[in-house]
Amino acid sequence: MAEKAETILIHGGTVDINDRLVKCDVLIKNGRIAALGHDLADPSTVDCDFDATNLLVTPGLIDVHVHYREPGQTYKETIHTGTLAAAHGGFTTVGAMANVDPTPDNPEQMQKQLALNAKEGVVHIKQYSPVSVGRAGQETVDFKQQLAAGAFAFSDDGSGIQHADVMYHALQQAKANNTVVAAHVEENSLLFGGVINAGKKAEELGVPGKINASESAQLARDLMLCEATGGHYHMCHVSTRQSVELIRQAKAHGLNVTAEAAPHHLLLADKDIVGCDSYYKMNPPLRNEKDRQALIEGLLDGTIDMIATDHAPHAAKEKPHDDLIHAANGITGSETCFNKLYTEFVEKGVFTLTQLLHWLTVAPAEAFHIQHAGFLMPGEPADVAVFDLHTPRKLEEADYRSKGKNTPFTGDTVDCTTMLTLVDGKVVYQRR
Incomplete structure (x- = not known):
């Protein structure tokens, strides 16, 4: 996925909306949530199409x-x-x-x-x-x-x-x-x-x-x-x-x-x-x-x-x-x-x-009265995370972005992996 895109479709995922998990798609335009639902756009018409089938999509x-x-x-x-x-x-x-x-x-x-x-x-x-x-x-x-x-x-x-x-x-x-x-x-x-x-x-x-x-x-x-x-x-x-x-x-x-x-x-x-x-x-x-x-x-x-x-x-x-x-x-x-x-x-x-x-x-x-954060809603900034909850992996120092490696959890096996993070509709992390 390109770092910047005007229109992004995240389709097929389970989405956390107001503390409920809902099967739906997320359409993002110009850095904001444009719509939540089904059949929101033809994938061929968007700049980036992210397949979130079997993945969790959250604020x-x-x-x-x-x-x-x-x-x-x-x-x-x-x-x-x-x-x-x-x-x-x-x-x-x-x-x-x-x-x-x-x-x-x-x-x-x-x-x-x-x-x-x-x-x-x-x-x-x-x-x-x-x-x-x-x-x-x-x-x-x-x-x-x-x-x-x-x-x-x-x-x-x-x-x-x-x-x-x-x-x-x-x-x-x-x-x-x-x-x-x-x-x-x-x-x-x-x-x-x-x-x-x-x-x-x-x-x-x-x-x-x-x-x-x-x-x-x-x-x-x-x-x-x-x-x-x-x-x-x-x-x-x-x-x-x-x-x-x-x-x-x-x-x-x-x-x-x-x-x-x-x-x-x-x-x-x-x-x-x-x-x-x-x-x-x-x-x-x-x-x-x-x-x-x-x-x-x-x-x-x-x-x-x-x-x-x-x-x-x-x-x-x-x-x-x-x-x-x-x-x-x-x-x-x-x-x-x-x-x-x-x-x-x-x-x-x-x-x-x-x-x-x-x-x-x-x-x-x-x-903390943080505005425009913590939920997914049309019109709000497209701050979105996508997780895979099904594929076990080991936590490894080589994957860390922080300069600090000081955690005893390195080497542990987890069943959750961040796949994609968007801030204002911009990709700031994507697992390759």
């Missing part, structure tokens, strides 16, 4: 939590390679965190970052502003000015906000400006030098562990501040059963709270860590099996709203296979998210396919 997936490292650490990832990886995973809209150098903590720098994103990215990039100046956790940025400059939402992700007054003022500004504070929840005074979850595996490997309270204690504080201000508080990468229960209670009391779970926390527990392989080291860490099951239950009962990857690429030298202590935290996720979750949860009957798609499309679009 482009949305990931509200990625790290692209540019500017400042392009040896790990660039905007271009990061968005190529997103497209390979079927994602067409991403939220890029602000832990780059310089961080976009003022309108001038935000505009520079947005221009760089537009120049280098192949998918839609929504750019976070940091919550605090310099991501130092001391003084909040001016939310109104940052939003006017183009900020998408606010997060100091990578660092927990240690001072309650900073979070309080951030949530006040979120309320006043109808925006979101996405929190990396971590109380530094409770870390005790931990590198993986506190428990049997940490003891077995002889490394210090992180206790669950390092997350849940700060979350409890933040939820009280959310109640006091009415600001929209979003919890990034929930990892503990205590956090799930706190969010459940907060929602029952009507607090303006949403939350995300990361694929690796759904798929793995600390018992799955192989030796001192740092590909299993991330922050928050893989918790125990009870925590993992609580995340699954939280998604199923609506406590956790969505799935987001926390795609965090690192260079090989930063992720040695035998050093948990000194290795960087982080796991890549864009290229393994949907295929691993489909294989491990949908095929095994834990989630339905429409549930999984909802958590990766509609839910993030609604929670």
Whole structure:
């Protein structure tokens, strides 16, 4: 298929429309969905005809939590390679965190970052502003000015906000400006030098562990501040059963709270860590099996709203296979998210396919007020992904578009493969 085409017909597929799976065709003209249905066009009259027989056609997936490292650490990832990886995973809209150098903590720098994103990215990039100046956790940025400059939402992700007054003022500004504070929840005074979850595996490997309270204690504080201000508080990468229960209670009391779970926390527990392989080291860490099951239950009962990857690429030298202590935290996720979750949860009957798609499309679009994304509808941008759900394949490093190869899922067999990704009707990924 040509990279650019005025008219594209995707025919014969099963299409996800408003959380329903429907056999129909998709007609795209000039970058937008022209029609959904049958006999929409004679294949001989379109510029490109894509046969989606036995394939799944979905809205482009949305990931509200990625790290692209540019500017400042392009040896790990660039905007271009990061968005190529997103497209390979079927994602067409991403939220890029602000832990780059310089961080976009003022309108001038935000505009520079947005221009760089537009120049280098192949998918839609929504750019976070940091919550605090310099991501130092001391003084909040001016939310109104940052939003006017183009900020998408606010997060100091990578660092927990240690001072309650900073979070309080951030949530006040979120309320006043109808925006979101996405929190990396971590109380530094409770870390005790931990590198993986506190428990049997940490003891077995002889490394210090992180206790669950390092997350849940700060979350409890933040939820009280959310109640006091009415600001929209979003919890990034929930990892503990205590956090799930706190969010459940907060929602029952009507607090303006949403939350995300990361694929690796759904798929793995600390018992799955192989030796001192740092590909299993991330922050928050893989918790125990009870925590993992609580995340699954939280998604199923609506406590956790969505799935987001926390795609965090690192260079090989930063992720040695035998050093948990000194290795960087982080796991890549864009290229393994949907295929691993489909294989491990949908095929095994834990989630339905429409549930999984909802958590990766509609839910993030609604929670973050992302317009023109998360659904297929005539007149809307043609952001589309097509997947083969029937052909087993191995995940291999050679296939990854990201600079980062730091995932323990390489070598796993999955039954889901991205075949085609379109952004505004333009092919940004096609499997050959």
